[in-house]
Amino acid sequence: MHAIRHHAFGPADVLHLEQLPDLDPGPGQLRIAVEVAGVHLLDTSIRAGESFGAGEPPELPVIPGREVAGVVDRVGPAVNPGWLGRRVVAHLGFAGGGYAEQAVVDASRAYALPDHLDAATAVAAIGTGRTAAAILDLAAIAPDDVVAVTSAAGGLGVLLLQGVRAVGAAAIGVAGGPDKVAVAAKHGADPSLDRRRPGWVEGAGVHGPLTVVLDGVGGEVGQALYERLAPGGRLVRYGWASGAQNAYDDPERPVVDVLGPPIMSRLAEFERAALDAAADGTRVPHVGATFALADAAAAHRALEESATTGKVVLLVGRSDG
Structure with missing residues (x-):
């Protein structure tokens, strides 16, 4: 081979x-x-x-x-x-x-x-999709939440946008550059914000104060969104692709870390959930x-x-x- x-x-x-x-x-x-x-x-x-x-x-x-x-x-x-x-x-x-x-x-x-699920979509679901299923499960998003998703045009971001919209919550996408902003908008971000444009974070308030941030970027983007969180809101963290793992210390705006021990014992459950969602069109990579x-x-x-x-x-x- x-x-x-x-x-x-x-x-x-x-x-x-x-x-x-x-x-x-x-x-x-x-x-x-x-x-x-x-x-x-x-x-x-x-x-x-x-x-x-x-x-x-x-x-x-x-x-x-x-x-x-x-x-x-x-x-x-x-x-x-x-x-x-x-x-x-x-x-x-x-x-x-x-x-x-x-x-x-x-x-x-x-x-x-199933016959209608192609190999590439299935591969995305078994890996990235299971992570999205875990994040959405532990984030416990409600219909009245206002949710910001970072790296919203990435493999994980587009699934999270679909998951947020599926429960009826407002989904705000943050991506870098016009092409990526367009991809995020196609998958449910409203609005879809370009983090490369000055003052982008102001657009995160269009639906009212943020109540949830789903963040795998950290750094300046994560910090800017955290500062827009309403008291009682939460930042759900699943990485820091920027290389900067921010330190957040406001007890009224807790941070929920979802990777590692919180999900390891449930991987098979999340794999099945992701594949089922891809097959029935709920969350398609x-x-x-x-x-x-x-x-x-x-x-x-x-x-x-x-x-x-x-x-x-x-x-x-x-x-x-």
Whole structure:
């Protein structure tokens, strides 16, 4: 099989396409002929050796990626042969292995796909979608809330906008640049604000004081929105892509951190919720950029340069093995 590996931590150029032995599923496992693999911002920080999320630094060389969809082409011992030929999606966990023509996963971690759900959308749902499901669950948004969503044109942002609108709350999107503002508006942001324009934060008050901020950016954007929160409001934090983890200390405007322990024991629940929402149209991921497997380095550079909207995926194709 072909796969992307890196033998050292560093810039995107450390990613190389290599020929590797085909994989054999072990007891209880499936082998997936991968059609689409998800690319996540965390993949870029792991590759750079800068941050490893909730996991440990991987043993090199490593195949990046944790989200795959494709067709089951082999099963291991003690696995129902009825899986063979089925379209599935799976999250591989922190072990990685997604940027490849084949992936192996425990059968208990695979989800069969309905015919109308395409592989790219399913990949976005199993990873980014499960995070959105967790954030929305823990944010407990009510119909009378006024909610601001940062990075609103990203893969996570567009799902959060849809989730906010689904409960009847006001959804305000914050994005960087006209193209991204347009994407956020298409997915429910009203208004959609360009954080690059002076005075952008004033537009966050169009529906009245903010009661909830869903923030994965931090820095100046997170701080500006936090200062617009009404007393009793809350900032729900799921990252700080700006690199600045703000310190908020107003007890009347608490911060709710949702990643890590609060959701780890419920991952399967959130995966199922995200896939169901994608299938029934409640929260449909926006796949904004696709790259060939061999162009994984370009995909990483595009993410690092904030040059993408929605979810980024690799189009892998079918395995010959």
